[in-house]
Amino acid sequence: MKTGKILLACIMLTGASHAMADNVKTTERGVEIYVADASPAAAGMVRLSVITDNIVRVEAVPGDSLPAPRASLMVVPQEPCGRFDCTERGDSIHLTTRTLLVSVSKATGALVFRDRASGRVLLRETANGGKSFTKYVSPQTTLPPNYRPSAPGEVNWGRREHLNRLTEADRTGYSWHALFDSPADEAFYGLGQHQSEEMNYKGRNEELFQYNTKVSVPFVMSTRGYGLLWDSYSYGRWGNPDDYLQLGRAFKLRDKDGQAGALTGTYTDKRGRTLTRREDSIYFEHSGVIGNLPKGFNLDGSSVIYEGTIEAPTTANYHFILYYAGYVKVYLDDSLAVAERWRTAWNPNSYKFTARLTKGRPVTLRIEWKPDGGTSYCGLRAASPLTDEQQGRLSIWSEMSPSMDYYFIAGSSMDSIISGYRRLTGRAQVMPKWALGFWQSRERYKTQDEVLSTLAEFRRRRIPIDNIVQDWNYWEDDQWGSHRFDPKRYPDPQLMLDSVHAMHGRFMISVWPKFYCNTDNYRQLDSNGWIYRRAVADSIRDWVGPGYVGSFYDAYSAGARRLFWKQMDDNLYSRYAKGIDAWWMDASEPNVRDCTPIGYRKALCGPTALGTSDEYFNAYSIVNADAIYNGQRSAAPDRRVFLLTRSGFAGLQRYSTATWSGDIGTRWEDMRAQMTAGINFSMSGIPFWGMDQGGFCVEKRYVAAQKLFDKTGTENADLAEWRELQARWNQFGCFIPLYRAHGQWPLREAWNIAPEGHPAYESITFYHRLRYRLMPYLYSMAGWVWLKDYTMMRGLAMDFADDPAVRNIADQWMFGPALMACPVSRYKARSREVYLPRQCGWYDLYTGRHTAGGQKLTADAPYGRIPVFVREGAIVPFGPAIQWSDERQADTICLYVYAGADGEFMLYEDEGTNYNYEKGLYSTIRIAYDDSSRRLTIGPRQGSFDGMLRRRSFRIVYVTAGKPVPMNPDTREGRMAEYSGSEVTIDL
Incomplete structure (x- = not known):
């Protein structure tokens, strides 16, 4: 058999090409393999492209041709610089760089990645099913009829922005599944920021989408010396590729009386009225199903118990996902499987746990739920069981992409893997030095005087601080999206900014990508077709005053991004002599409406200028960050940008953007969840992360305790716990990239948490001062x-x-x-x-x-x-x-x-x-x-x-x-x- 050989060094051919098998084609960057007799669900064509000696791009599709190239939202343009050989040996094609040996089966397209020096296998596709595909057609068909494309010659993000109507080709892609073997001692980190207190993702399941408190980044790092970055923006899953099942589909159910087919639900309201009914599932998780709770029953302050037995169809470790607002506990066979958790009614949370169940053996299930608001959510589902070996594999599923497209990054250390990730997705910026100091925020400073008096009090008490933050609703109530201060509460914004700077402070302001229909900014964006119209068509009202109708702008349009920044510049930045130092880009998931099913969420934020929101579901935060970063650098080229965003995505670091963990709860378990959330987010390659120290959403008992103290000066048991919680959270916050306090009432300034001399006050101020003594250490790291x-x-x-x-x-x-x-x-x-x-x-x-x-x-x-x-x-x-x-x-x-x-x-x-x-x-x-x-x-x-x-x-x-x-x-x-x-x- 003849050998094909091609050498590449920084795109220069340095060797001759020889004949290869008919189903193999060498390219300037690598090799293409056309798989013999591939099934319709398997890869028909696989392309390998060498980026560097330790980075190889893998693209695959069923059939025999890849889609037309598109500009990536996460990967910056690459100039490949890696010498490689391409040889044919028996049934395999071997792509060899200085550090890697990648083998591809000509018969199946199966891949093996090895360390070249040692021959050690780094990653191997699972036999018979390492790559699988299902055709996916999005239901989204049209952009707004008045959609205006980008100006001729403008550099934009992708191939579709010139379309006024999404064709079937634009709506068609693949759901793909990549599956790799993984030894028992391998560990995985990354995937963004999630809230189930999970550190190592080996054997875990994680749904990959963006939501308040949840940030999904399609990157994972292994202890075996490699990382994977998949260039997909759609909803995805790590681990089990199948959706969680409702309990009635996962198990045989019996109610508390032994009757088959359901659990027993007992609802007792705060007046003692009781209602009992059979529940074939516990799936009250979003606005689409919340109406299935008992009609006319006031859940606020009630007590709900779901009980009965579940019987597993096979012996396995079952992975459950609990969704909750209010207080909840879960018992299996009278043992506490989930200790009490809480979340405010409007902002539910998910928590995962695992239980070993035996085929045919009924297990008692009891869920104790205490809703904490008029509309509340509860759900418990289970994943279809896998064997321990199957569950332990590296498994990635993407809902909709034109092709399977990922980058294999080898490294001698995790730092070198992250370096490869940033080569692909963009170099991180040096944050402004003041960004490493302390940030004080609350939900919210309501007047100009509150902002200035708070900063002045820090200075009077000699508590170090750099940044004061203006949260949302500084505008008039019906003017969300105007980017204008309410003149009654902020009579002189320029004076406010000048006064902050005179006190050696910096000022950050919240700007949402959200616009009420009656604002001038909405009308400007909408006149170009750059507003998502579904929320307006459905007359969705928000929670402010009587409720107002509005929607979010389409950040996937280059023209919309440019206009969005112009509106911010005209109304805030240049209007006030560039006195705003940092931007707080809230709700950048985008969160058009809370607590909706994912299908409706996608309908609310699409179709986008680049294509359907099925395909572009997870990347909004990065295109939104592009608008502000490049906008400010055009207005003030030599002034460092700082963005804080509630969502994140691969590549965010190149826009001088940090992420915080959203509207988390104020519980000890929420604090613990931020530790794994922050570590894994940082190990996703995005270096600057923070949280609302102390938590954002506050339990009613803490609110009542603070009110009692304000009235009587009495520190009851709940207030004592609140103060200790705040102290511990501030201690934690001193040792993360961003040191920032924020949250709902009670107020979060040190003297409002506890009086001077109290151990909470003394501890908080100690760590403030320690943070500032460490500034040479901190800023050196920012430079690194x-x-x-x-x-x-x-x-x-x-x-x-x-x-x-x-x-x-x-x-x-x-x-x-x-x-x-x-x-x-x-x-x-x-x-x-x-x-x-x-x-x-x-x-x-x-x-x-x-x-x-x-x-x-x-x-x-x-x-x-x-x-x-x-x-x-x-x-x-x-x-x-x-x-x-x-x-x-x-x-x-x-x-x-x-x-x-x-x-x-x-x-x-x-x-x-x-x-x-x-x-x-x-x-x-x-x-x-x-x-x-x-x-x-x-x-x-x-x-x-x-x-x-x-x-x-x-x-x-x-x-x-x-x-x-x-x-x-x-x-x-x-x-x-x-x-x-x-x-x-x-x-x-």
Whole structure:
């Protein structure tokens, strides 16, 4: 057999091409395989394209031709730069780069990815079914009749924007399923931000769509040295590709009296009136089915019990999903399967759990539900069972795409995999320095005076802060989308902004992509066909006042994005002398209406200018971010953009955009869920993430407790818990990329949580000050994000991959290279179990005491502190005490050096607010510690920028296992070193 061979180096052919089998075609970038005798549901054609030595793109379709190329919303244009060989060996085609060997079966199209040097299999498609396809036709057919396409010659996102009507071809795609083998010890991270307290996604199921508190990113990383990024914007599933089943379809049901076919539902209202009926499912999850609850029955304050037995059709681990608003518990065979959870009525949540059930054995099921509002939601469904081997595979299902299209990214570490991800999806920006300081927000400051008096109180109390936030409804009630301040409550917005800046603060404002029909901005967008019209046609009213009709703009249209920014610029940015420092892009899922079934949600936000919302369901946040990022850079080219968005998607980092976790609840379990949510979001390649510290939606008992205190000064049990919860959440928040408090009433400023002298107040203000002392550490990490694709909030598997004990740890993480945060998330806990990874020893941050790694211990956690450990070899720079991020430069840095291993730190500095760093105007100082010689070297400064400190002092504090030193950035102990840019060496 003849061998085909082609070499590529940065798109230059460097070898000759030889004949191959008739069903194989080499290309400039790789190879195409036309699968012999493929079934209609299998891949008929597979294309491999080499991007770099460690990144290969895989495209597949049934049939023999890929769709016409389209501009990707997530992947930026690539200039391939990887040398490869393409050879034919028996039944397989082998694509070889410097680091990878990819094999493709000519008969089936099955893929195997190997490390070239060792031959080790990184990822292998499952035999007989690794790629499968089903034709999908979207029901969405027309754009608004007045839709105006982009201007001729305008660069836009895709192939469809010129269409006024979506043809059948535009509505047709494939549901595809990719399935790979996975060994038992593999772990997976990423997928965005989800709320079920799940750290490792091995063997888990996750639905991939965008919603308030839920962010789906089509990227996953493995402990076996690779990541997968799939270029699909549709609804998808990780794990089991099938939808969850209603209980009556998943099991044989019997009610509490033993009658087959249903459970018993008992409804008791707050007056004691009881109603009993049979329930063939518990599926009261959205507006489409909520009407199936008992008619005329007031659920608010009632008690509901669903009970009976479920009998499994086969012995397996069953994966359940619980959907709830109000209070809920679930029991299986009288054992608590789900401890009490709560969520406010208008914003339900999902939680997943697993139970082992035996074929033919009835299991008692009892759901105790206490609705907490007039409209409330409850549902329990189960996934069709898979074997443990099937459930453990790597499985990706996408509802609608033109083709299967994914990128395999190999890496020697998770950092190198994320670097590959950012090569594909865009380089992250350096955030403004002030963005790393503290943000104060509430739902909501209602007047100009509230904004200014709050910031002034921070300054009076000397509590460090950088940013004050104006949440929604600063406009007149019936003018949502006008982007105009209500003149009665904000009589002089320019004065307000100038006053914020005079107090050395920054100002962020909430802007939604939502418009009431009576606003001028709505009419401008609608006149071009750039408004989603279904909500208007259905007369959907929101929750403000009497309820107003409006809808969201189509951010998939380049023209609409340009007009959206112009409206923001005309009414807010340039109107007020560019005094707005940051943008809060709320509801960017887009959330046209809460609690609707997914099919109707797609109808409400489509069709888009690029195609149906079946295909473009998950990517709204990134095109919306494009509008603001590029808009502001056109208006103020040298001023750093900062966006905070409630949704996110692959590539968001290139638009200087961070994400927060939405309108989460104020419960201890909600706090725990943010830990896994934030870690996995960060491990999805998007570096800046935050949350509403303290939670957003508040239980009524906390509201009542605060009102009692305001009236009588009495701290009852609920208020005591509220204050401890807020303290613990602020402790947690100090060690994530964005440090921001926000939520509904009670108010979230430290002095409104508890009076000065109270342990909650003292703890919150301690961590405010610690955050600012860590500013050189924080801002250096922000620089590394840009310089070397760094990740600030790091699951332990990123740094300790060869320690299997860390893979499922959900409540500890590395915050940068030195600090391991271990928050406390249970009421009245004064200690907690901590695992210290085995690769090194560890120091207590506060006391300097040393403990060997590779063990669990019970760490002290008094009310005012959480355990924080520092790894051996760490170098931690502390700056001066400051009240805002740029109050003074770090002319003296207190440098703590922790013995026991070699270590290094690179201090990054620039001008903090502009884009001169893109022109090379920044400096770095490499600081290295050699443990064997006990020598610290502060290397020569590289680079410069305007205003840079030419001279500074380092106070070196040396901490060893035999000589613990408490953390004290104001210490007078330690060795002083004067530094003027040349190398300095200190023997410790």
